[in-house]
Amino acid sequence: MSASPVPLLPPGQPLSPDQAALLDRLTGGLDAAGLWWLSGYAAGLARAGALPAVRSIAAPAAEAVAPPTLAIVYGSQTGNAKRLAESLASQAEAAGLAVRLLRADAYPTRELKNERYLVVVISTQGDGDPPDDARGFVEFIAGKRAPALPELKFAVLGLGDSSYPQFCEIGRRLDERLAELGAARLLERGDADLDLETVATPWIARALEVARETIKAPPRASVTPLRPSAAVPAAPTRDAPFAAELLANQRITGRGSDRDIRHLEISLEGSGLHYEPGDALGVWPVNPPALVDAVIATLGLDGEQAVTIGPDTRSVREALLRKRELTRITRPFLVQHAQRANSDLLAGLLAPEGAASLAALFAQQQLIDLLRTYPASWSASEFVAALRPLAPRLYSIASSQAVVGDEAHLTVAHVEYAVGDGASPDSLRWGAASNFLARTDEGERLPVFIEANERFRLPADASRDVIMIGPGTGVAPFRGFVQHRVEAGASGRNWLVFGNPHARTDFLYQTEWQDALKRGQLHRLDLAFSRDGIRAVGHGDATPPKTYVQHRLREHGRELFAWLESGAHLYVCGDATRMARDVHATLLGVIAEHGGRDAESANDYLNDLQSQGRYARDVY
Known part of the structure; x- marks a missing residue:
């Protein structure tokens, strides 16, 4: 048997062959954010004296002084803020700056008082809400525990959608609050619309220029890569999508439903694209x-x-x-x-x-x-x-690649409605991407890419229970979750809460869920068909209340809290403006009632679940 190859390291490096091999194994599976975090962690250990100083062959023999660090924190709902933050971090590091890149929910807020240079790249979710991974970060800075920051220099890049009145609201609030705490702006806030590059590209260039002028970078040592680079074909991306064949386009709502919901099966064969349960498929649409x-x-x-x-x-x-x-x-x-x-x-x-x-x-x-x-x-x-540039739409993937192979399945609600009296052909209105997908025939091709969603992942411990709340097309990722857990032989229980207007016409994937329940692959299924309880009423009769998924959660609150107390992971997918807010409020009520907590400690409990990765939302 031949010996394992030893990674290539620069001459004079302080690692033994065994240490170099361990380093190679450690870094081999990390993504960009992981590598940035690791570099900042190692630098912190060196500054604290926990590790022996590492000499650079280009550095003079003098006492090492830790360079100032540029902290880049991002809060991202769909991946855009993450992508921009990574781009800024990469450019800053290439310019010789020490960089620490962190997702907002991984940022230790206790360290904010010691920060000297901070860039925040953050999106606004819906009409004025922070992205889920930044709720704690935003609440801390806005709250009374936030420290005075007279030594901090900062910059904020906000992302938003100008079709909402509170455009880039979270970026604006953070920018104003940091200044209120005594911090000084490195440059004025940027507010980027869905055509991100129009504002983000020049803002990042200016931020990099200001950072280089403000933060004095030490001389850079030449570094030999740990492993030789090999030419790898570029994977499809947002800006260079893959032309994927549409294999199936099937309406899955019944006759008589006022909703046209499609199940799509898309071939990824030959693309090199891979996805995990919880990821999204990006689609570039063509307008009707x-x-x-x-x-x-x-x-x-x-x-x-x-x-x-x-x-x-x-x-x-x-x-x-x-x-x-x-x-x-x-x-x-x-x-x-x-x-x-x-x-x-x-x-x-x-x-x-x-x-x-x-x-x-x-x-x-x-x-x-x-x-x-x-x-x-x-x-x-x-x-x-x-006009604003046309942007891709993201759809939660409704399949597990471990089960379907080189395919991705989607669950798409075709947006089509009439205005006015509906009599004129000109009265029809459509959604851009949903109409594009609905009118695409099997065998035609769609420009697609994968958008990873690291915040919406199944638990690494397959013995953990999962609770999945997904009304309407929000059920899509949970189809992939259950497929994946069954294929992996996960021992944890699966509880699905699903809702739609009518059981007869709108019970999406009904036979699949019933079969999974019969086989013991789905351990609990609670349903809320909001219009089925409404009957024809006479004059003066009261209309029965509609039943939604939050009502089912409240009804079964004791069991829900018991699952959470035993370590279950909780997931919510669907409409952000009403459903997600109502479900969040219901969860707080359930925790308060069955956990014997007041409103503040119930909120802390839910925030703690979120910080542990046990409460995740994919809302839109």
């Missing part, structure tokens, strides 16, 4: 052709006229099909359109006192409704430039 034609006709544009988008030139119709957002109204566009339409009503919506009406407009109308209700003159190039 009928909607594009309606927008062109409403504005009186020539669909074949050439327009320039960045370095590309294409027709107006192609630009609106593939490059611009048409199903959502954004605040920046509304500002411009209000000026062109000379509308006092739109101007009033944009004033602070019009916030509630503005939120209703964003929620209830699409771009075509705005253009028809408030006519204005636009040239083709100005109109295309004013």
Whole structure:
């Protein structure tokens, strides 16, 4: 038997061959965030004297002084903030700066008082909520335990969606609070919309420039890689997606349902893409052709006229099909359109006192409704430039790769509805990606990529119980969870709480769940069909209340708390605006009632579960 190869190390390195082999094994499976954390951890040990000083062959023989560290903390719901933070960390390290990169829920808040240089990259979830992995971090900084920070220099990059009134609210609050605590800004806050690069790319470049000027980096030693680099084919990414074949496109709601929910099976064969239960599949959509034609006709544009988008030139119709957002109204566009339409009503919506009406407009109308209700003159190039770039949509993967191989399954609600009386063909409205997927035929190809979701993972200990709360299409990742645990032979119990309007037409994956229950692969199934309890009532009769998943949780609160006390992991997936908030409030009530706690300690209990990775949400 041949000896194991020893990793390549720079001449004069202080490690023995055995230590080098251990280091190689340790670092071999780490991702970028893990490597950044490890480097900061090792540097901290060296500063504390826990490890012997390591001499660099390029350093003079003098007492080592720990360089100032740039801490980069990110809070991310869909992965965008994480990706930007990693990019900044990589560039800063390449510039010779000592960097510590941490997810917000891994950041030791007790260390904030000693921090000197801090960059926060954080998204706003929905309309003004922090991402789940940053709730504790945001609450600490906003709360009374936050220390004075006169020595801290900081910068905040906020990410958001300008179709919500509280655009980048969490970034704004953190920026103001850090300044209130006495910290000084390295540079002004950045507020990035869904077209991230427009703001994020120049902001990161400026942040790097300021950091290099402010933090004096020591001379850099030359380092030989631990292992020789080999050419590896680039895996598909968000910006270079894989053209995946659609294998199946099946409606899984019954006849008579007012919902069109699809089960899609997509081939990843030949892509090299891999995913874990809890990850998402990103899809680049093409806007509904009928909607594009309606927008062109409403504005009186020539669909074949050439327009320039960045370095590309294409027709107006192609630009609106593939490059611009048409199903959502954004605040920046509304500002411009209000000026062109000379509308006092739109101007009033944009004033602070019009916030509630503005939120209703964003929620209830699409771009075509705005253009028809408030006519204005636009040239083709100005109109295309004013629209937000089309962004990919992320869908929770409804399968385990350990079971389905080179496939990814999705559960997608096709958004299609009529406005007004619904009589006109022009009354139909669609969701961009859901309509794109619904009208894609089997055998056609879709541009896709994998978006990892490290916050939404099954427990490493397969003996742990899991509680899965997923009404509607929120059940998607739990199909993958159960598949994966069955395949792995997990001994922990599986409890699913599912809800939808009607049992007869809307019980998604009904036969699969019933079969899993019969086989003992699903140990408990609680259902909430909200409209089945509503009967025809006469004049003066009270309408029975609707039953949702949170009501089932409250009914079975004693068992729920007992599962949590015995170490169960709790997962929630689905609508962020109502369901997730109602479920969160119900969980607090269950913990308070059955755990004998007041409201504050119930909140601490749930926060502790989240910090342990035992309470995870995938909400949208």
